[in-house]
Amino acid sequence: MTAPQTTGIDAVPAGGPVRLSARGLTLAYDDHVIVDGLDADITEGTITCVIGPNGCGKSTMLRALGRLMRPRAGLVELDGRDIHRTPTREVARVLGVLPQQPVAPDGLTVADLVARGRHPAQRWYRQWSGDDHEAVARALEQTGLAELADTPLSELSGGQRQRAWISMVLAQGTDLLLLDEPTTFLDLVHQVDVLDLVRELHREGGRTIVMVLHDLNLAARYADTIIAMREGRVLACGAPTDVLTPGLLREAFGLEAVVVDDPVTGGPMVVPIGRSKDD
Amino acid sequence: MTPLAPERGARPEQVRDRLRRSHRTLTLGPVVLRLRPRLIIVSLITSTVLAALVALNLSLGQTALSPAQVWAHIIGTDYEHYFTVWRVRMPRVVVGLLAGAALAAAGAITQTIMRNPLASPDLLGVTHGASAGVVALLAFGGSYGILTGGPSASLGVPAVALIGGLAAGALCYTLSLRNGIDGYRLLLVGVGVSTILMNLTLWMLTLGEVTDTGRAMVWVAGSLTMRTWENAAPVALALAILLPLALASSRTLDALAHDDDVVRGLGVDLGRARTAMLFLAVLLAAFGTSAAGPILFVSLACPQIALRLAGASRPPVLLSALVGAALVCAADLLARTMLDNIQLPVGVVTGCLGALYLMYLLVRANRRTQA
Numbered sequence: 001m002t003a004p005q006t007t008g009i010d011a012v013p014a015g016g017p018v019r020l021s022a023r024g025l026t027l028a029y030d031d032h033v034i035v036d037g038l039d040a041d042i043t044e045g046t047i048t049c050v051i052g053p054n055g056c057g058k059s060t061m062l063r064a065l066g067r068l069m070r071p072r073a074g075l076v077e078l079d080g081r082d083i084h085r086t087p088t089r090e091v092a093r094v095l096g097v098l099p100q101q102p103v104a105p106d107g108l109t110v111a112d113l114v115a116r117g118r119h120p121a122q123r124w125y126r127q128w129s130g131d132d133h134e135a136v137a138r139a140l141e142q143t144g145l146a147e148l149a150d151t152p153l154s155e156l157s158g159g160q161r162q163r164a165w166i167s168m169v170l171a172q173g174t175d176l177l178l179l180d181e182p183t184t185f186l187d188l189v190h191q192v193d194v195l196d197l198v199r200e201l202h203r204e205g206g207r208t209i210v211m212v213l214h215d216l217n218l219a220a221r222y223a224d225t226i227i228a229m230r231e232g233r234v235l236a237c238g239a240p241t242d243v244l245t246p247g248l249l250r251e252a253f254g255l256e257a258v259v260v261d262d263p264v265t266g267g268p269m270v271v272p273i274g275r276s277k278d279d
Numbered sequence: 280m281t282p283l284a285p286e287r288g289a290r291p292e293q294v295r296d297r298l299r300r301s302h303r304t305l306t307l308g309p310v311v312l313r314l315r316p317r318l319i320i321v322s323l324i325t326s327t328v329l330a331a332l333v334a335l336n337l338s339l340g341q342t343a344l345s346p347a348q349v350w351a352h353i354i355g356t357d358y359e360h361y362f363t364v365w366r367v368r369m370p371r372v373v374v375g376l377l378a379g380a381a382l383a384a385a386g387a388i389t390q391t392i393m394r395n396p397l398a399s400p401d402l403l404g405v406t407h408g409a410s411a412g413v414v415a416l417l418a419f420g421g422s423y424g425i426l427t428g429g430p431s432a433s434l435g436v437p438a439v440a441l442i443g444g445l446a447a448g449a450l451c452y453t454l455s456l457r458n459g460i461d462g463y464r465l466l467l468v469g470v471g472v473s474t475i476l477m478n479l480t481l482w483m484l485t486l487g488e489v490t491d492t493g494r495a496m497v498w499v500a501g502s503l504t505m506r507t508w509e510n511a512a513p514v515a516l517a518l519a520i521l522l523p524l525a526l527a528s529s530r531t532l533d534a535l536a537h538d539d540d541v542v543r544g545l546g547v548d549l550g551r552a553r554t555a556m557l558f559l560a561v562l563l564a565a566f567g568t569s570a571a572g573p574i575l576f577v578s579l580a581c582p583q584i585a586l587r588l589a590g591a592s593r594p595p596v597l598l599s600a601l602v603g604a605a606l607v608c609a610a611d612l613l614a615r616t617m618l619d620n621i622q623l624p625v626g627v628v629t630g631c632l633g634a635l636y637l638m639y640l641l642v643r644a645n646r647r648t649q650a
Contacts, residue, residue, distance in 0.1 A: 068540045092546025099540035105394070108592040111301050119534055120546040124527045127313045128304045136302075137294045146294040150301060172545075 016044030019176055019208050020065055020095075024074035027060050027232075034060045035232040037074065042176075047202050048210045049219035052229035053253050058212045059100055059180050061229070065210065066097035066178045078176075092120035096169035100180040100212075104153050110164045111149040114139050117171030139171040143197060159190030166197065177201070179211040183218070191215070195222050216270045220244055221262065228252045244268040250276050313529075318595055321588045325601040329376065332608035336372040337364060339616055366507075374506040374570050375611045375625065376604035377514045379577050381567030383603020384518075386578030387585065387594035388525060388560040391532045392553055393462045396586075396640065399579040400448075400564030402469040403557070406573040407476035408447020409440040409565065410499050413572075414480045417495040418487025436498065437510060437569040444565030447476060452557065459550040460557070501574035501626020503611050510570050517566035518600075525559055525596045532556065536593045574610075574626045576633020577603050583640060606632070 020042040027035040035057040042048055042065070050058045063069045065076055067083045076083045083091060096117070104113055117139065118132040140146045143163040153161060162182060169177060182198065183191040199222055201207050213219040219226055220240040228236045228243050230252045236243045245268075249255045254276045262269040303314040338344045342363050344352075351357035352364040385400045400406065416439045455461065455468040480499065484492045497504070525532075534547045535556065542549050564578060581603040582594030588602070589595050610628040617623065 063540065066544060068543045088543065088548055089546035092544065097540070097544035099538070099544065101538075102541045103394070103538035104541075105536040105592040107586075107590065109301070111298060112592060115302065116533065116537070116545065119530060122530060124530060125310045125312075127530060128302055128311055133295065133298060133302065137291070137298055140294055140298075141291060146297075149294065149297050169544075 016046075018042065019044050019079060020210070021077045022061070022065060022074065023077065025061070025064060025071050025076065026073040027057065027064050027069065028072045029060075033072070033232065035064070038232065038234055040065075040227060040234060040237065042208060042210055043225070044208050045202075045206055046208060046224040047198070047222055048225045048227060049223035050210065050212045050227045050229060051214075051216060051219050051252075052235075056229045056252075057232040058229050060232075062097075062178055062180050062210065062212050063099070066095060067091055068097060068099065089120050092172065092174070094174050095176040095178065096172040096174040097178045098165055098169045098180060098182060100184070102165055106152075106154065108153050109150050110145055110153060110156070110167075111136065111140065113153060113164055114145075114149075114167045114171045117168040117173075120172060135171045135173050139167040142170060142201070143167040158185050159187075159193060162186060162190070162194055163197065166194070170201070175205070175207050177207055177209045177211075179209065181212050181214065183213065183215070191218060198222065216244065216249075217262070220268050220270070221265055241268050244270060315589070315591075318589045318591065318598060322598050322601060325588070325598065325605060329601060329605040329608065332605055332612065333372050333376065336375075336608055336612050336615075337368050339612065340368065370508050370511060371503050371506045371611070372608060373508075374510045374514070375503045375607045377511055377518060378567045378571040378574060379581070379603035379605075379607030380600035381514055381518055381521075381563045381570075381603075382574060382578040383581035383585075383606075384522060384525060384596050384600040385560045385563035385567060386603075387582035387596045387599035388532065388556055388563070389578070390582050391593045392535045392556045392560070393466060394536060394538075395462070395466070396583055397579070397637075398462075398466060400560055401573070401575075401578065402466055402473065403561055403564065404447035404451040404469050404472045404476065405444040405561055405564040406568055407473040407480065408450075409444035409568040410573060411447070411476045411480045411483070412439040412443020413498050414483045414487075414492075414495045415439075415443075417491050417498070418483050420491075437513060440569035440572075441513070441565050444568050445561065447472060448561035448565065452554075452561075460553050465557075497624055498572045500624035501572040501629070502624035503571050503607075503614075504622060504624070506571065514566045514570040517562065521559055521563050521566075522597070522600065525563075528556065528559070529596070532593060532596070572624075572626060574607060575630035576637070577606060577629055580633045580636045581606055583636075 018041045022038055022040045025035055025038040026033065038061060050062065052058045064071055067076065067088065070084060078086065078091060078095060114136050115132065118135060121132065140149055143166055145160065145163055145167055148156065148160065153164060156164060166182065182194050186194065195218060198209055198211065202209055223240055225238065226240050226243040227234055228248055235252050236248050244259055246257055246259055249257045249270065256273040256276050258271045258273065259268050260271055303316065305312045305314045334346060334349060337349045338346060342360060344360060348357060349364065352360060389400050389403065390396055390398050413436055416436065451465065451469045451472050455465040484495060487495065531547065531552050534542050534545050535552060539549060582599040585599040585602045586594045589598055606629065607625060610632065611625040614623040614625045614628045
């Protein structure tokens with residue numbers, strides 16, 4: 001096992017080109033700096049999971065990667081172009097973002113929500129097209145929501161609602177997806193359900209996916225690349241086996257843990273012992 | 280039994296059929312519009328009700344006219360009550376319905392972009408700005424209409440109301456501008472500015488001559504008395520331009536009903552879109568207010584009524600406008616005929632109706648939170 005890189009800038013993993021990259025990214029809400037001089041690369045055709053303790057800036061970084069917030073300094077490049085200098089509508093045809101706790105108006109049905117994903121493809125004089133129809137139908141099928149198309153969102157269970165939102169982002173038809181904690185508030189079965197869906201999208205649709213996850217073992221299982229953060233910086237970036245080591249867990253989370261082989265996948269599995277004494 | 284996605288299993292053609300039913304379209308050459316059958320039916324019914332209310336407004340009053348007489352005057356075969364129909368009742372009902380439509384449309388847009396059913400253009404400073412302007416003009420513009428009499432009575436007051444409303448709206452917008460426009464900040468600033476303007480208005484009312492301030496009070500309450508065709512023209516023109524713009528922006532409004540991050544993710548330039556919609560709402564509200572004074576609660580309650588009638592996820596603009604027009608017509612009918620010798624300002628009636636409705640909404644919202 002090689003030691004994880006502890007610098008911010010990591011080597012581009014073997015494989016496709018870099019789709020999304022952060023260079024010297026500094027992010028702040030008012031005067032409160034959350035992320036400071038961060039570098040990261042997202043490679044084509046991979047699932048990247050961002051992990052780190054609460055408040056480490058993972059969601060903030062994801063928002064910046066998805067041009068939901070403007071960086072204080074540094075830049076985000078999408079396919080080599082400054083994302084904030086690219087028309088937002090153009091970005092929306094390449095990159096879909098699912099924020100952490102998305103809000104929909106009361107009374108919206110599943111099909112209506114999913115149809116919202118077609119917004120970037122529509123114009124005021126072309127409010128619906130055959131492409132829209134097909135994309136929404138496919139997105140509903142992929143997420144298993146076809147039967148619930150006419151159901152109001154408010155009547156769905158947490159897992160179904162999460163799938164409806166993912167379905168909306170899918171209908172956007174982008175090959176790059178950023179998902180901020182897509183498994184929050186879901187029980188384990190539904191977490192696995194959502195992540196299986198994400199993996200299916202990755203394997204069958206060839207999509208590049210970045211998601212923030214809290215559960216280290218699920219991250220280890222579904223990610224090609226893990227980015228571990230602490231206090232607004234990238235501590236390590238690489239394959240799950242390289243990143244999820246007792247040393248890194250101590251450094252990132254202040255957690256004493258044993259890392260064993262996952263009996264199902266053979267990948268790393270984190271078994272926590274307790275909080276580090278010196279933390 | 281697999282716990283994974285038990286709903287999977289609808290056949291592809293079933294999904295497409297269902298989608299075809301929920302997403303009907305109307306194609307006119309290159310233009311493809313979403314067609315919402317329920318919205319169309321409800322709009323037709325509301326239009327019918329509105330037409331009936333207009334007819335009642337034209338026939339009821341001190342000189343009661345039969346529907347046949349009213350019709351004869353409209354098509355120009357009878358001139359006996361020409362003055363009553365064409366110079367008194369018709370301008371009044373037309374100004375009322377146009378003002379109601381403008382205010383309600385403004386409310387629909389405001390509630391959508393603020394994502395708040397209790398938001399209204401009253402909270403954007405428009406109403407109180409208009410009131411302050413008009414009271415200042417009437418109280419200090421010279422007694423007995425040096426500035427406000429004659430032709431300027433029908434032009435000066437609405438113009439000042441319009442300018443006052445737009446200025447206050449612009450002030451609220453500027454004060455709440457910081458890294459773009461935030462809905463909550465704008466509402467808070469709006470409440471603050473409105474309170475200041477309201478107190479300014481009350482203070483000015485204590486300064487002016489009693490006769491002048493009396494007239495100002497009637498305006499502030501929202502009244503359709505003495506409305507003329509000159510009052511109808513500006514708001515009609517504003518509606519003719521602004522309503523189509525609002526309807527063409529329906530997809531933007533759909534998107535803006537979500538939280539900021541979802542809106543941005545969908546590729547909407549949030550700052551620009553919200554500012555544009557806000558501008559539409561402020562203009563509609565200012566023109567609506569300038570025509571007949573601040574007719575209370577129309578902009579608050581009508582969009583919510585339209586929302587429920589249409590079973591939509593946000594207040595539909597056109598239906599809100601129709602409901603607004605109908606509500607003001609109904610309220611003015613009550614205001615004119617309820618009490619024998621007293622003509623109530625229409626705003627008092629809409630205010631009472633609106634307050635009841637507001638309480639109902641609040642109670643319902645509370646119940647849902649508790650459930």
